[in-house]
Amino acid sequence: MLTAILLVACGSDMTPLPPTATGRPFPEATSLPPTSPPEAADPFELERQAMVEEGLIGWGIDDPAVIEVMGIVPRHEFVPDEFLSQAYRNHPLPIGFGQTISQPYIVALMTQALDVSANDTILEIGTGSGYQAAVMAELVDHVYTMEIITPLAEKAAATLDRLGYDNVTVRNADGYFGWQENAPFDGIIVTAAPDHIPQPLVEQLKIGGRLIVPVGPVGGIQTLWLVSRINEDEVRTQNLGDVRFVPLTREES
Ligand code: SAH
Numbered sequence: 001m002l003t004a005i006l007l008v009a010c011g012s013d014m015t016p017l018p019p020t021a022t023g024r025p026f027p028e029a030t031s032l033p034p035t036s037p038p039e040a041a042d043p044f045e046l047e048r049q050a051m052v053e054e055g056l057i058g059w060g061i062d063d064p065a066v067i068e069v070m071g072i073v074p075r076h077e078f079v080p081d082e083f084l085s086q087a088y089r090n091h092p093l094p095i096g097f098g099q100t101i102s103q104p105y106i107v108a109l110m111t112q113a114l115d116v117s118a119n120d121t122i123l124e125i126g127t128g129s130g131y132q133a134a135v136m137a138e139l140v141d142h143v144y145t146m147e148i149i150t151p152l153a154e155k156a157a158a159t160l161d162r163l164g165y166d167n168v169t170v171r172n173a174d175g176y177f178g179w180q181e182n183a184p185f186d187g188i189i190v191t192a193a194p195d196h197i198p199q200p201l202v203e204q205l206k207i208g209g210r211l212i213v214p215v216g217p218v219g220g221i222q223t224l225w226l227v228s229r230i231n232e233d234e235v236r237t238q239n240l241g242d243v244r245f246v247p248l249t250r251e252e253s
Pocket of ligand 1: 147148191
């Protein structure tokens with residue numbers, strides 16, 4: 001950085017340099033070896049950092065790993081073009097088909113509550129744009145994510161692939177029954193609201209695993225529950241507060 005500033009400062013007003021004390025002229029400037037062009041600066045970097053400072057840290061998110069990844073994942077890549085200028089506002093945005101990409105604070109809150117580790121395998125129900133899956137994928141070994149609306153599943157898979165998230169697998173299906181072939185999971189995150197805690201998801205948790213799920217009526221206020229599996233038969237539930245999610249819909253049979 002300093003070099004670049006100095007070079008610019010020398011500019012075109014440079015007067016020829018005198019010979020050296022030994023009287024020998026300076027050697028001819030050799031051309032610099034070709035370098036690859038610098039990576040295009042991310043035009044959203046500042047907005048993303050402001051979102052992290054104000055919307056996350058300012059609202060009580062304090063897990064350093066979550067704060068770090070929220071400052072890395074490019075939310076603007078997951079929102080429709082018409083909402084690009086709002087990509088780092090702390091609110092949900094439409095992604096088509098009546099669905100939304102969640103508010104950054106809620107993504108951070110749920111990620112923090114799941115308390116994941118680097119070797120974890122996580123299941124997400126409600127891929128939507130793929131943003132929450134990307135945030136999770138930065139922290140764990142593998143993310144399986146299920147989306148019931150086919151075009152959303154396809155678009156999210158393409159976005160995640162383009163951004164290099166090769167530890168995310170997207171499946172277009174009703175997530176109410178979970179993903180038995182890859183169970184049990186260290187954690188399950190549900191980003192659409194059912195009207196009760198889906199029992200198949202509880203059963204696909206490892207002992208010691210955690211499920212985070214908003215539960216409540218369609219269009220109303222829901223409760224965000226953290227369900228921890230204590231042993232084969234017991235769970236502990238913790239109320240994390242009121243939230244508002246789109247409903248968990250069911251495949252018509
Ligand atoms: N996590 C998403 C936002 C979720 S919006 C993101 O980061 O962008 C909730 C999503 O859940 C919607 O895309 C909706 O289609 C999906 N959904 C609703 N019911 C579902 C079900 N039964 N199985 C899988 N996905 C479901």
